[in-house]
Amino acid sequence: MTKMLYNDSLIDINDAKLSINDRGFQFGDGIYEVIKVYDGSMFTATEHIDRLYRSADEIRLVIPYTKDVLHKMLYDLVEANELVTGHIYLQITRGVAPRNHAFPTEFTMPTFIAYTQEAKRPINNHRFGVSAIFVEDIRWLRCDIKSLNLLGNVLAKQKAHEAHCYEAIQHRGEIITEGASSNIYGIKDGVLYTHPINNYILNGITRQVVMECCKKIKLPVVEEPFTKEQALQMDEVFLSSTTSEITPIIKIDDTIIQSGEPGKYTRKIQLAFEEKIQQLLLV
Template sequence: MAKIIFNGEIVDRTTAAIDIEDRGYQFGDGIYEVIRVYNGKLFTKNEHIQRLYESAEKIGLKIKDDKDAFGSKLEELVKVNSLDTGIIYLQFTRGVYPRQHGFPEKEVEPVFVAYTKEMKRAENLMKSGVNGLLVEDIRWLRCDIKSLNLLGNILAKQKAAEADCYEAIQHRGDKITEGSSSNVFMVKDGILKTHPVTNLILNGITRQVILKICKENEFPVKEVEFSVSELTEADEVFISSTTSEIMPIVGLNSIAIGNGKPGEITKKLQQIFEDEIQKQCEKALSH
């Protein structure tokens, strides 16, 4: 039987129950993270935990656990569930309290849940590329917080699914922001562009890894806004996320990007990213 973490303890999944007055259930009042697991090792664990704590601070939610102890508990969960390739999902809500819109009038304990899930890598899609759908970004103005309030993202993703597209590429007016569950990169004349870190996007962990490896390998990158027309006229487009890794976008709204195939820079970055995965896994094994 699969194990989960419930309020700090590893227990059988069937023994845990969420109260109907949990503020995450009633208001989406909470935060979450998704961490990739490769070969039984958590990829970019520390970066995800750091962002989790930052999101908590932004909404006034106190996580009492030490970051190192917290990370060790996640590793223990992966181990007891014998997860090789997949994800660990974790979330904190503000806790259980009689329903009211304002924060609880007295301090309550946050509710913490984490579970693992097997998930294969989308290797075939990463080789062939996928299609995207341009969608107006209707979300709130604090997209930098990885909150449980994902209705805007869900509606965008559903539009993409109905159009037989892998991802919704969102824009506010004429400016591209990000995907419904990913960050967006474009390549033009050998230069990568991606939206700067503001309140309008989530600073994706995979995005951060890509920027790091671009710097290390001297790929020119600009963190700047770009328009819908710049994106559709780009030489290459790809999205990045924990589960999609580096995913080529070969068509947008039935318009081919470049020659309609994954571009050379995208493929080079995929290989370097693969090397980064292996490097981190080997480092984890040596500790």
Template sequence: MKILWNDQIVDEKEVKIGYEDRGYQFGDGIYEVIKIYNADVFTATEHIDRLYASADKIQLVIPYTKDVLHKMLHELIEINEVQNGHIYLQVTRGTSPRQHNFPLPVVESVLTAYTKETTRPLAELENGVKVCFVEDVRWLRCDIKSLNLLGNVLAKQEAVSKNCYEAIQHRGEIITEGSSSNVYGIKDGVLYTHPVSNLILNGITRKVILDCCQEVGIQVVEEAFTKEQALEMDEFIMSSTNAEVMPIISIDGHMIGNGKRGEWTEKLQQAFEKKIPATLEV
């Protein structure tokens, strides 16, 4: 497999990351996961824009223009001959002697990206998944897609230990988002989701879903809701780059609706699929 390492595409064995890289020692960096459908990147502009926005929030300089980065990612997909899967892309503040403050003089950031061939979770998209509640113990800048993911990792591991697909996080009684997803409840034909703030990541798939809501005619209310309200929803869904529009059929063993994918969820899935390449092979 070939890896994008800074501005070069090289064999994976050639990539060498310094032991004092700040991403390794501090989680001092940012990342994106971008979906590949039919050998092309989906919502690439939105992902790259968010990458640069995250960089600005932590005063990190990405030494390439957005156009150059787009070009390099397309070359990486072509060289690795990926049809359906995703790109993982990260940028760290670079390698320098260990100190908590930013390096002085400034060092060049380190960019790496690789591709992975994956299939769509078709069975789960049809049948739905089970999730559990987990207290949200992360820091207060969840709007930054940073490498500091230990809180997310612990939440996901708790979900896995309970044989669940995802952890639905909450601060007190208020639902925020999943450990690696955004979440939504549907009640009486209205979709509810936590408003964009520092407490959630404004997901790219989230933005696509909100566009789909307009197309299918479901009202959207960006308003926080509680754990109790979540259990009373007619339908519940989560979304991410790889999970797409994923139905949730139970939370902590409590059945949502009739325990099956709901009508609004199916409509949103159909609207979402119309936005990805028509030649997608499943």
């Protein structure tokens, strides 16, 4: 039977019982991460755990484990479920307390859960690219925190789904911020453009790997906002995320991006990303 982490215990996933008074359920008062697993090994786990602790600090939530202990717990979870290729979902909330907007007492223990899911790599999307739509970014102003408050993202993703598209590219006014569940990039005249790290976007872990890949292939990077109109005029557009990896975008709304095929620089970044995965597996 599939195992999950519930606080500091490994239990059968069907035995999990969460309180209706958990603040994650009632307020979205918590944070989460998704870690990719390749051939049984966690990819960029240290970076994901570091970001989890940063998010916790931003919402004044104390995680009751050290980073090393949490890393070991997740490793044991992967081992217990014999996960080969897929991901780990983990979240921590402010805990169980009578419903009140203000924080509960300092003695309230956070609730931690984590589980694994088998998932194939989206190879066809990588090879052929995907379509996207523009959607107004209606989210709050702390998108740098990976919180459980994802309703704005859900509504954007649903619009994309109804339009038979893979992703919703969000924008504030005319400025592109990020996807509903990804970071967005454009390449023009041999230069990569992407929104700078601030409160309007999440500093994606895969985004950080993309920056390393660009350095490796000597692709200049400009971290500055670009507009919807500029996005449609890019030579190449792609997205990145833990589960989508490096995915070309070949159409936005009714506009085909250049030839309608993944571009040469996107291909080079994909290859550099693949090398990083292989380096993980050789350790």
